[in-house]
Amino acid sequence: MSIPVVDFAAYGLSEKDVTDEQMHNLSKQLETAFTEVGFVFLKNTGITEEEVDRVMDMSKKFFLQPDELKQPFSRKSFANNPNHGWVSLETERLNPSQPGDLKEAFNTASLHPDMKWPSGAVTGFQEIQTHFFHRCKELSLRVLRVMAHSLGLDPEVFLSAHRFIGTDENGSTLRCLYYPSVNREKVKEGQLRCGEHSDYGSITLLFQSSEGLQVRRRSGEFICAPSIPGAVLINIADLMQRWTADQFVSVVHRVLLPPVGDSSTRQSIAFFVQPDDEALITCCDSSNKYPPVKAGAYLIERFNDSYGRN
Template sequence: MSIPVVDFSTYSLRERDVPEEQLQKLAEELKKAFVEIGFVLLTNTGITQEEVDQVMDISLKFLLQPNELKKPFIRQSFPNNLNHGWVPMETEKLSPKRPADLKEAFNTASFHPDIKWPSSDAVKGFKEIHTSFFQRCKELSLRILRVMALSLGLDPDVFLRAHLLIGTDENATTMRSLYYPPVKTAKENQLRCAEHSDYGSITLVFQGSDGLEVCTRTGDYISAPNVPGAVLINIADLMQRWTADQFISVSHRVLLPTAGFHSTRQSVAFFVHPDNEALITSCDGSNKYPPIKAGDYVTQKFNESYKQN
């Protein structure tokens, strides 16, 4: 089994006013991928490799700086949005069965005017590049959510109405620039990124190299390859609840590099969440899961993954 590849050119960011009948084939392909494996590789989305390279380059310049230069931007130091900012190595613990992850990140989660951004000459343009790429990912996400609704025979705007506040502090959508440094030593059972499922609606992942693995319905892990120009999309927990398990949110991980091979890895992940006050209920009316506010769910998950390690 492998991750399906779907051509998104019909509804790419370059297209406008696409008739819904033209989206039907695309909807069927996405539905098949999300029902069977929970992941898909989208090509021809309208987001260019040059845009991806630009945000990865400026992120790496920031993350390779000494920790004392990153500390002023540490996560939880911005009162209006505690998820915004720098996440140091071994801060996040995505599996209770493993030590904290061997990765660091910068979370772009707020555009509040009080937010302080990296602005030294070494990372010139950091805010502008991250803001622009966030907006591009938002636009693509909304298109994907619309096609997903069509694929289930729902009102095409049903998911969009719960994502009106992306980019504000009333919505937890976050763009994470992730860096996995060379691994010289590791604790027992430690991974670069432990097995986990994502929390929100969908996630967009732009990979700089291979390394991500996805758990199939049979329990086997398969590679989610890096395909230049493609965007890896996966279903997250709230979307699985929303669709009463029609779309599946599956576990994925990043292993340590091969013994003796001290490679690095970079990725940018755009975690799409419904608005904090959106009440997530099964869209088929089955009440398979109890209703929950999106903000309450993500807060619960953050408390688990960022508790004292």
């Protein structure tokens, strides 16, 4: 199993419309990828390498500051959206049975006008994050439309449940991730840069600066996901697997520690697409394979697992 690469140029962000034939071809390719692998690389999406680099450069400036300058922007310090903000090293355990992950993150989870944003050494942080959030949102909606087509569904089945992306009624999050160099003498047993997990929502868009991500095959072994310049890696998340009654598969993945002697850092940007908080997710084939669940409540449960229940 390797991760398929699909040319999305026909429905990239610069295209206003897509022909029936192009939609048919795209939907067939995504259906194969998401039913067999759970992951796909999309190239020619309209999101450029320059845009990605701008976000990574700005977020790295933020992460390289002393912790006391990042502390005022900590996750859970924003009343209207507790998932917004900085996540410090080892705070999150995506595999709750193992030690905290060796990564930092900044979650752009709210675009509310009253939010407080980093400034000073990171001038332009809000503008760059917000612009990229909207670009990812637009691409996500196009991918969801193709996915609905591949299942023979009305696109509104998915799109109507994602109307509030970018508001506090939807948990979609643009997440900048920074993996500092690893001190082997301090690593705890079982600790990884990012523990084994599956994502929570509908789909995830991932932009990565280097290799390191591993994806679990159906046989149970992990394969390394390459880093393809200019391509976005998209995967199915758990609510979408429920929604499609297991037609699309949400796959476990992780980020290992670098090899011994490798002191390099790693960066990535993930856009986690969530249905609206009040969206009721039921199996779209009308089966009762999974009980109905509200997207917002489901997300909170998953956060409780990865951040600890307190």
